Amino acid sequence: MSSVAGSETIINDFIAAIHPNFDYVLTDTAFSACLFTLLIVLFAFSTKESRRRLVFRLNVLAICVALALGIFSSLVSGRAIIDPFNQVSKGVYIASIVFAVFPPVLYDSILLTRLFALYPISNTPRTTLFKIFAFPFCVKCARVIVLVCFFFYFEFYFPVTLCAEEAAAWFRNPFMVSEWTMQIADNLYSVSFFLYNLHARTSLVKRVAERIRQIFYISLANFVFPLIFNIAQIICITTDRNPTTGVMLLTMNNYITVMGVLCATLWFSGTEWVRARNESLSDHMFNSPRPKFPRDHVAGGRSGSEVVVIRKESVTLDATGTDTGSDSNQFTTSEKENKYSLV
Template identity: 60%
Template sequence: MSSATDSEAAISAFVNAIHPSCDYIVVSAAFSACLFTLFVVLVALSTKESRRCLAFRLNVLAICVVSVTGILTGLINGQAIFHPFNPVSTSVYLAAVVFTVFPPLLYDSILLTRLFAIYPFSTTPPITLLKIFAFPFCVKCTRVVVITVATHDYFGSGMTTEALIQDQSTVWFRNHYLIAEWTMQIADNLYSVSLFLYNLHIRTSPIKRARSIAERIRQIFYISVANFIFPLIFNVAQIIFVMIDRSPTTGATVLLINNYITVMGVLCATLWFSGSERVRAGSEALPEYMLNSRRPNSGRDDVAGGKSGSSIILIGRSVTHSNTVLDTEADPKQPTTLENENKHIFV
């Protein structure tokens, strides 16, 4: 009787031990399959011109990074299930942690690139670019420092994989570095999305009479909000779990899901633009009055605080090239055309 009880206890202990690893593998496998499908659709909808876009290349890089994260997650947790007494090497474990905590900086930078469509380098004064991008640049640099220090402290607590796994609970609970990182991530994304949507509203107000353009702007608004809301929910959940849950299992699962959700949000936005521009390719250009519309407050730049001339707004204009130009504020002496603009961007 005692032997049966001992066997049941051993089985229960083993199941409890591998339960977190099973959760990580299921999450990673499911979201990796979704990302692979979205990547195939992205390539299918892309054109030769759109593949030159910075956003397209960053999306491909993000997919590659999160795929590596999934592979490392599967490798570590698969080893923990099938060979619990022979864990992976410390270097592999370190790589998995790095690919989990650092890539959100890349994903958030893809969201930040939407501001380049409103403030292109070629036509925006340097002082304006400094005012706009100084805050997100400082925040991202601070996040890099915080994550680096947190990672260094974690791996300084043990030299073997077994020691690092045992110290997870101690390092996780109320880790002020992680709380600071996720709080700054919320502020970083809130700034980028708010500034983008505000300028989108200001710069497109002269063309609200065009129904198709107005509908397109509303869709851009919804996509931008969705790209912020879903990661925000998971960021708040991460902060809650790190504050109240001593076990890192649930919080690490939410962190892993958040990485996939962020990439999928940006990728879905790119897919929407790729598909819509492919369908609209070859359609007629916008009327001339829409291209030369002035901003309501053309005498002053709302962000830079300086004088500004007339603005040329290009929203969804289609020609022989299947590109997307969201809007460009051009020099009046150098009118911008879709054919001459090489720095297109997706939302």
């Protein structure tokens, strides 16, 4: 009887020991699969023009970094489950931490590039650019310095085995609390400044009201969800000595931030893809032979008309092929609409 109780105790202790690592593996697998699918969709909806943009390349880099986080984290957690007495090397463990805490600086920088759409480098005075980007640049430099100090702290106080001292290094760590606080300030500045200037510059353009509303919701989501996770991480690191919940929030925050930035790019790439298809369709129809319409026996003329989409504007061709619905103001508005496609 005592041997059965002893076996149950051993099994329960083993399950309790591997349970956090099992949660890590499930989280990394699920989010990595979603990111890989979104990466395929991103390339599917991209055009040659959109693939040349800096924001597209930064999004691809962000996805690759997030996938690397999933690989290293799964290696560490999977090895702890399969062979708990022979875990991964210290280098692999440090790499998993690096890909967990450093990439948010990159993700926030991708969102910051939206300001270049409002303030192009070639047309904006250097003093104006300095005033706009001085604060976020200083904050990002401070975040990098704090993270480097965090790793020196790790190496100095826990030089032998990092896995065993994870809880001691996690609880009330001043470097991580500072990093997440500065991340909140960084995102708050970027999003608020972007939305304010976007509203001020497009308040007189009524035709792009729907697009501005979509940009507003996307920008708000890119800020609100990381903000919620940052606040939750600060609460966990200051109140809970067990790092399991905090590490889960940190990992999920990385993936959700990448997905938010990626969804914004997918939305813009989708509009670019539709515009490119419409332009190619219009070129084909204008270059093709003039179609012959059947006679309308009631009116005595030709029936039917074609609607050709050019730069998101509807142009109706009558029976003689003349433009009956075009307006020069429409193209001006379309140019304004394309100009403010900023996400």
